Amino acid sequence: MRERQSEILTLAGEMIQTKGYDSFSYNDLSLRLGIRKASIHHHFPKKQELGLAYLKYRFEAVKDIENQLRNSRMNPPQKLQAFLDLGVQTIEEKKICPVSSFQADRWNINEEMNKVLTKIEETELSVLASILKDGQSSEEFFFIGEAKDQANLILSSMKGAILYAQGQGLEFYQSTMKQIVTNLKGSPNN
Amino acid sequence: MRERQSEILTLAGEMIQTKGYDSFSYNDLSLRLGIRKASIHHHFPKKQELGLAYLKYRFEAVKDIENQLRNSRMNPPQKLQAFLDLGVQTIEEKKICPVSSFQADRWNINEEMNKVLTKIEETELSVLASILKDGQSSEEFFFIGEAKDQANLILSSMKGAILYAQGQGLEFYQSTMKQIVTNLKGSPNN
DNA sequence: GTCTATAAATGGATAGAC
DNA sequence: GTCTATCCATTTATAGAC
Numbered sequence: 001m002r003e004r005q006s007e008i009l010t011l012a013g014e015m016i017q018t019k020g021y022d023s024f025s026y027n028d029l030s031l032r033l034g035i036r037k038a039s040i041h042h043h044f045p046k047k048q049e050l051g052l053a054y055l056k057y058r059f060e061a062v063k064d065i066e067n068q069l070r071n072s073r074m075n076p077p078q079k080l081q082a083f084l085d086l087g088v089q090t091i092e093e094k095k096i097c098p099v100s101s102f103q104a105d106r107w108n109i110n111e112e113m114n115k116v117l118t119k120i121e122e123t124e125l126s127v128l129a130s131i132l133k134d135g136q137s138s139e140e141f142f143f144i145g146e147a148k149d150q151a152n153l154i155l156s157s158m159k160g161a162i163l164y165a166q167g168q169g170l171e172f173y174q175s176t177m178k179q180i181v182t183n184l185k186g187s188p189n190n
Numbered sequence: 191m192r193e194r195q196s197e198i199l200t201l202a203g204e205m206i207q208t209k210g211y212d213s214f215s216y217n218d219l220s221l222r223l224g225i226r227k228a229s230i231h232h233h234f235p236k237k238q239e240l241g242l243a244y245l246k247y248r249f250e251a252v253k254d255i256e257n258q259l260r261n262s263r264m265n266p267p268q269k270l271q272a273f274l275d276l277g278v279q280t281i282e283e284k285k286i287c288p289v290s291s292f293q294a295d296r297w298n299i300n301e302e303m304n305k306v307l308t309k310i311e312e313t314e315l316s317v318l319a320s321i322l323k324d325g326q327s328s329e330e331f332f333f334i335g336e337a338k339d340q341a342n343l344i345l346s347s348m349k350g351a352i353l354y355a356q357g358q359g360l361e362f363y364q365s366t367m368k369q370i371v372t373n374l375k376g377s378p379n380n
Numbered sequence: 381g382t383c384t385a386t387a388a389a390t391g392g393a394t395a396g397a398c
Numbered sequence: 399g400t401c402t403a404t405c406c407a408t409t410t411a412t413a414g415a416c
Contacts, residue, residue, distance in 0.1 A: 004399080018297045023212045025391055039400050041393065096294060103353040104286060104294035107209045118357045149369040152354070153347050156366055160350030161342065163293040167308045176346055179339040183373055194381080215409060229382050231411065 005043050005053075007033065012054050017095035021051055022108040048110055055116040058098055062120050066127045076135030077181075083128060084177045087158055091165045091173055099124070100159045125151050132184075141184040154180055195233050195243075197223065202244050207285035211241055212298040238300055245306040248288055252310050256317045266325030267371075273318060274367045277348055281355045281363055289314070290349045315341050322374075331374040344370055 001009075011032055015024035026037045026047070033040070044050035065086075069079050090097060102109060102117050109117070129151035135141030143150050157180060165173040201222055205214035216227045216237070223230070234240035255276075259269050280287060292299060292307050299307070319341035325331030333340050347370060355363040 020210070020212065020294060020298070022210065023295070023298055026393090027391070035399085036401060037392085038394080038402080042399060045393080047392065100350075100353060101294060103356060104210060104291060105213070106356050108213055114357065121354060121357055144372050144375075145369055149365050152351065152362060152366045153369045153373075156350030156354060157343050157347035158350070159353070160290075160346030160348070163290060163349070164311060164342070164346055166293060166296050167304070167311055172342060175339050176342045179335055179343045182334050183343075185334075216411090217409075225381085226383060227410085228384080228412085232381060235411080237410070 002043075006057075008040060008043055008050070009054050009057050012050055013058070013098060014095070016054065016101050017090070017093075017098050020101050021105045048113065051109060052113050052116065054098075055102070055113055055120065059116055059120050059123070062123050062127075066123060069127060069131070076131050076138060076140050079131045080128075080135070080141075080181070080184075083131065084158060084180070087162050087173055087177070088170070090162055091170050094166070096166065097159050097162055100163060125155055128155055135184070142186045143184060192233075196247075198230060198233055198240070199244050199247050202240055203248070203288060204285070206244065206291050207280070207283075207288050210291050211295045238303065241299060242303050242306065244288075245292070245303055245310065249306055249310050249313070252313050252317075256313060259317060259321070266321050266328060266330050269321045270318075270325070270331075270371070270374075273321065274348060274370070277352050277363055277367070278360070280352055281360050284356070286356065287349050287352055290353060315345055318345055325374070332376045333374060 008029060011029055012024070015028060018024075019028070026040050029040050030037045044053060069082065072079065074082065087097070099117065099120055102113070106114065106117075125148070129148045132141055132143070132150050132154075133147040136143065136147060157176060161173045161176040164176075198219060201219055202214070205218060208214075209218070216230050219230050220227045234243060259272065262269065264272065277287075289307065289310055292303070296304065296307075315338070319337045322331055322333070322340050322344075323337040326333065326337060347366065351363045351366040354366075
């Protein structure tokens, strides 16, 4: 990927995580990059192409994270913590998850973008489900039901809590994630 | 409240739950209502006033739900289910939670709107925390830690799961909420 | 309360020179 | 790859008639 293109994608990502896909403009990018709108159109002729390119780039990044976690020597609780810690950085940068951002903008994106978005969702969910499954096998996590459903629950709450944290503060996220880990450790009867 | 005004607010709400606050226009409202843009400006001169009015109206609605649940003769598990069922309707109407919508648009709203949004968040959280506390006392719910933290977790996951359900289907929400209820029933050792 | 008309700014996009 | 110049549609908002 050309230098400028990845520069634009990175900045677009930043704006997607703050203003949202539908609300940032080529002018916003232009001002930050110090080049004219037309120059950005040269790299990404239409905004939908920029949005799609960003989503594809994000998809690759998510698959990278997946592989890193899969090949790491961390145990399941450590992997889960590493996963949940990704949200802390997002909040500290006053951003939201790009997936949540596009989810909220689903009406404003085309089918092609929506398809990639759905693939990203599924990849993230399967990464987390795999961690939970391993932890269940090794008796480090305790929960009833399918690992997949538990993963859906945890990822939903993680993304949701990031949205709340913008208003309620980082502590909201921290205590909520702590509660997740607590729930996985067992019942009040243990 | 005048008829037309509440009509506009209702429609604005629908659009906030689909396109989002920053992405719907007075023209969108105009087309749906069959009156001109200028007529809408007569009722809500500026879009920020419309947005603020909607949030205040939502705040009242949330407090109503709070009172209804508080005064109902349902037991805590029934109250929780009624609460979670609110999400089902939202998904079936292909909408997202208005709170989530504004949370994703936090960069695009002013401080006054953000204040009301935060109040709505806090009210919803306290309603849920109260249900969980009651259920814990009556030994119908089992969880470690504070009811408040558990409420944060459940509300985050509820809102998050609604966002996922747009792409993954209603079943995603249903099974995720089932997992929440399962988790509250006790540990795998029970 | 609703209308026409209109303003002023912004947003996405393209043509063509350098 | 970047620029200037420009286009056209949209968006928020206002003035003033009915």
